[in-house]
Every structure is written in structure tokens, then in C-alpha cells.
Amino acid sequence: MSCRVGVAGVNGRMGRVLVEATVQHAECTLGAALVRPGSAALGQDAGLIAGIGTLHCPVRDDLSSACADFDVLIDFTSIEATLNNLAVCREAGRAMVIGTTGFSPEQKALLQDAARDVPIVFAPNMSIGVNVLQRVLAQTAALLGEGYDVEIIEAHHRHKVDAPSGTALRLGEVVAKAYGRDLSEVAIYGREGHTGARDAQTIGFSTIRGGDVVGDHTVLFAGIGERIELTHKASSRMTFAQGAVRAARWLMDQRPGMYDMTDVLGLK
Numbered sequence: 001m002s003c004r005v006g007v008a009g010v011n012g013r014m015g016r017v018l019v020e021a022t023v024q025h026a027e028c029t030l031g032a033a034l035v036r037p038g039s040a041a042l043g044q045d046a047g048l049i050a051g052i053g054t055l056h057c058p059v060r061d062d063l064s065s066a067c068a069d070f071d072v073l074i075d076f077t078s079i080e081a082t083l084n085n086l087a088v089c090r091e092a093g094r095a096m097v098i099g100t101t102g103f104s105p106e107q108k109a110l111l112q113d114a115a116r117d118v119p120i121v122f123a124p125n126m127s128i129g130v131n132v133l134q135r136v137l138a139q140t141a142a143l144l145g146e147g148y149d150v151e152i153i154e155a156h157h158r159h160k161v162d163a164p165s166g167t168a169l170r171l172g173e174v175v176a177k178a179y180g181r182d183l184s185e186v187a188i189y190g191r192e193g194h195t196g197a198r199d200a201q202t203i204g205f206s207t208i209r210g211g212d213v214v215g216d217h218t219v220l221f222a223g224i225g226e227r228i229e230l231t232h233k234a235s236s237r238m239t240f241a242q243g244a245v246r247a248a249r250w251l252m253d254q255r256p257g258m259y260d261m262t263d264v265l266g267l268k
């Protein structure tokens with residue numbers, strides 16, 4: 001069955017690539033393309049915004065009326081926009097793929113609650129590589145055992161608004177779980193001044209922002225006399241977009257519930 005995809009925030013960095021990935025997918029069509037209410041882009045063709053030629057799909061700003069034209073909404077926007085879109089999709093019974101990052105625990109609980117009524121894939125990184133890395137990380141931590149200091153370093157473009165990245169936090173959760181720790185108790189978000197010696201239980205995060213870096217993540221296990229560094233580097237946003245469109249098609253066959261990319265990719 002073909003999946004009619006709605007894309008939110010089509011004039012964003014991810015929105016443009018999501019339009020391209022949707023039309024490239026053999027089992028998906030672009031059902032609706034959304035922009036911010038009152039956006040200057042209103043009425044322009046989604047394909048022209050995406051830079052791939054006309055698709056005869058004018059962008060619109062009323063999600064409620066657009067719901068009739070898509071099965072799954074892919075949303076890589078902002079916290080505020082995603083929560084608004086979530087309420088509309090829940091009311092209309094539309095599935096969602098949510099890639100937006102930076103939610104608080106309370107906001108994540110709202111997503112979880114909506115998943116009682118509609119199927120949702122929510123993942124901070126939709127690339128295959130990062131999701132495979134999560135599995136490798138858990139195995140690495142289990143094999144190494146205690147005695148290795150864990151540090152997570154991430155780098156992104158100058159426009160990114162949240163830190164650490166959603167991916168870095170997820171990688172931290174994976175390592176913390178593998179060591180039987182609670183990330184909220186052991187995370188250190190940057191260091192400054194006289195910090196004292198490192199507490200062995202902590203998981204440190206370092207954030208770099210600059211230029212056009214698409215997204216780099218390194219997890220460092222530093223022991224005595226050796227260290228392991230596991231790195232993923234995204235060189236194109238297409239890797240996230242293709243994962244999101246694959247998730248949208250996968251959601252067509254799912255019942256209401258909260259899923260992530262490891263479900264979509266069969267990595268659980």
C-alpha cells in the first residue's frame with residue numbers, strides 16, 4: 001500500500017530534504033507540504049522549495065484541513081510546532097514521525113500520551129548508522145565493563161538551537177543503561193574552573209557548534225593505557241530524511257504506540 005506523506009516545515013533544512021526523500025521512495029507520495037501559518041512561502045510549490053523541480057504541490061499552512069491528504073506526518077520542526085501538530089494529528093487519527101529534538105521530560109510525556117491513540121516513531125537520529133551504533137555501544141560497554149571513563153562529544157552546524165544534541169543524549173542513555181546507571185544522575189554537561197578529579201561514574205558531554213557540520217558524534221571510552229572511540233559522521237541530511245520516510249511507510253502497518261528507529265530497522 002502506498003503511503004501519503006505530509007511534511008511539516010518544508011522550508012526548513014530538514015523539510016526540504018524530506019520532500020526529496022519522499023518523492024524518491026517507491027511506496028510513498030507527497031500528500032501535503034506544510035509551512036508556518038502566514039509564512040511568506042505559502043502557495044509556492046513544495047518541489048521548487050526543495051530545489052527538485054515542480055511537484056504541483058502548493059505549500060499550505062492549515063494542518064487540520066491537510067490531514068485529509070496524508071496518512072503520516074513527518075515533523076522535523078521545533079518543539080512548539082511539533083506539539084501543536086501532535087494535537088491536530090491525534091484528533092484526526094494521523095500517525096507521526098517526529099525527528100524534532102530538545103524536548104523536556106514533561107514534553108516527552110505528552111508525545112507518549114498521544115501514542116495511546118496514534119502510532120508515532122520518535123527518534124533523535126533517523127540514520128541507519130547511529131541506530132546501529134547504539135547497539136554497538138551497548139555491547140562495547142558490556143564487554144569493557146567498569147574502569148573506562150565515558151565522554152560523548154558532538155559537533156553540529158552554527159544554526160542548531162539545542163545542546164547537547166538529541167542523539168548525544170540518546171547515546172548517553174544507552175551507555176548509562178548498559179552500566180546500570182541513571183543518566184539524569186551521572187551526566188556532566190561541560191566543565192569549567194576547578195572541577196576536582198573526575199568521578200568514575202559520570203558520563204561527560206561536550207558540544208561543538210560551527211559552520212555547516214551536519215552532525216558528528218563520538219563516544220569515548222577512556223581507560224588506563226588505551227581508549228576506544230566510536231564515531232558516526234553524517235555528511236548529508238539525506239541519511240536522516242531517508243530514515244524518516246522509511247519510518248513513515250513502516251508506520252502504515254502499525255497499531256497506536258510509541259516506536260523508535262530501532263523498531264523500524266528491526267534492531268531491537
Ligand SMILES: NC(=O)C1=CN([C@@H]2O[C@H](COP(=O)(O)OP(=O)(O)OC[C@H]3O[C@@H](n4cnc5c(N)ncnc54)[C@H](OP(=O)(O)O)[C@@H]3O)[C@@H](O)[C@H]2O)C=CC1
Pocket residue numbers: 008009010011012013014015035036037039076077078080081098099100101102123124125126127240
Ligand atoms: N531526528 C533526526 O534524525 C534529526 C533531527 N533534526 C531535528 O529536526 C529539527 C529541525 O531541524 P532543521 O531542519 O535543521 O531546522 P530548521 O530551523 O531549518 O527548520 C525548522 C522548520 O520548522 C518550522 N518551524 C519552526 N518553528 C515553528 C512554529 N512555531 N510553527 C510552525 N513552523 C515552525 C520552520 O519554519 P520557518 O522557516 O518559517 O521558521 C522551519 O521550516 C531540530 O529539532 C533538529 O534537531 C535534524 C536533523 C536530523
Ligand SMILES: O=C(O)C1=N[C@H](C(=O)O)C[C@H](O)C1
Pocket residue numbers: 101124125156160164165166167168214215216
Ligand atoms: O539539528 C540537527 O541538525 C541535528 N539534530 C539531531 C540531534 O539533535 O541529534 C540529529 C542530527 O545530528 C542533526
